[in-house]
Structures are given as C-alpha cells and as structure tokens.
Amino acid sequence: MKDRIGRLEWAAIAAVMGREFANFRTFWKSTTFTSVLEPAVYLLAFGLGLGATLVDDVGGIPYVEFVGTGIVATAVIFSSALPAMFGTFVKHRFQRTYDAILAAPVDVEELVTGEMLWIGIRAGFFGCFPLIVTMFFGLDPVATMLLVPLYAFVTALGFAAFGITMAATVSKIDQFNYVTTLFITPLFLVAGTFFPISELPEGFQVAAQFNPLYQLVQLVRNACFGLEAVDLLRFTGLVVFSVVMWRLAVSRMEKRLID
DSSP: OOSOTTOOOHHHHHHHHHHHHHHHTTTHHHHHHHHHHHHHHHIIIIIIHHHHHTOSEETTEEHHHHHHHHHHHHHHHHTTHHHHHHHHHIIIIISOHHHHHHHSSOOHHHHHHHHHHHHHHHHHHHTTHHHHHHHTTTOOOOGGGGGHHHHHHHHHHHHHHHHHHHHTTOSSGGGHHHHIIIIIHHHHHTSSSSSOGGGSOHHHHHHHTTOHHHHHHHHHHHHHHOOOTTHHHHHHHHHHHHHHHHHHHHHHHHHHHTO
C-alpha cells in the first residue's frame, strides 16, 4: 500500500471507474431493459391495480403517482446495494480482480471510492426511470424533478458502500441471503413506497425516520409535488449516511485485502 494513506488520487479513482465502464458496455442493454421494465411492472401491478380497485389517492396524490415516485427508492437500492455486494465478492474471491488492481498504483481507499462512484452514477441514472415511466401515467414534469438524480446518486453511494462492507464481512456468497432478509427487505418495505408510514404502528414510524430509503422517497415526492424546508435536513442526513458508510467500507476492505 502506498504511504499516502488517506489522500485520494483522482487519476487512480478514474482508472477504477474506467475499468467498470468498459465492463458495463458489454451488458448495458440487459441492465437498462430491466431497469425500465421493473418500474412499469410495479406501476401496473400496484399503481393501476390497487389504484383502480381499492385506493384512489394518498394525501391528494393519485395512487399511481404515489407509487411511481416511491419506486425511485426501490430502483436505487436494487441497482446499488445488490451489485455492490455480489460484484465486490466475485471480483475479490473468484476473479482476483482487486489483487491485480492493487498491484498498480491504487490503494484500497481509491479502489472503494472508484467502485462507489461508478455504482452511484449508474444507480442515480436508473433511479430516474420510474419517474419517466410514471409520466406516461399522468405525472406532470416540473423543474424541481432535476433534483432527483442528485438525491438518487447520494443515496446510492451510501448503499453501494453498504454492499461493499457486507461483501468484505461475509465468508460465503450465500450469506448474502441474511443481509437481504435482515436489512434490504425491511428497508424496502418500510420506506413509504406503496403506503404512507402514518398507517404503521408508532414504533415503526419512528424507525422509518432513520431509514435512508424513506428519506429518499420523501425527497423525491417533494421534488415532484412541492419542496419543503425539511428537505435540506433530509438531504444532509443522506450525505452523512453515505460518508459514514464510505469510511466503514474502506476500513472493512482494508482488513479483507491488506491485513
């Protein structure tokens, strides 16, 4: 490891991201297809299905638009946490990619940062697709929607770091089932995507305030239907979440790759 620990070289980070981009070019069509199709399926199943039979609107928002704006968070976590977990584990354990990268003038901090930034950019892009699909179901475009890619990017950074941390922690790839069941699924379900958390017991409502996905859902909805003063605090919380997870990911990967 270089003796300049803690000092990032952006050329090294760009090299890590460039490798990921070159690899992504080989399978971008299938990934993009899935990212567009999934929100459409959710909107048809929940937004139009429940919206046409059981729920007309939530807080004055048509249910299909309520779900469509909430699915942004779903797209973000599934395009950041899961690829980070499985991708990191495979590249480290099976392909030995990280051993080759660290043989170059790249340290673990730069490696993790490059991986996070690439996943964050990709997830931030895919996170916009649900809004685009929802526009075909009646969502009116507004200028403040331009904040959504930023919100999605910052949140994706945190969950990418979470995925890298988990990959550096588990000993077998099938242990990701525990991570998905104990962390990702609860965060996904208690994010206010399909129903307002005000309908949940008070304890769950309090817990939801610490859920980054819930904060993302609120930010996206406010960007679509009207900004609020608390949005700055929500966004700051997401930034703190991402920074903390970044440092944790670097620490765990250093222990796994170096120690």
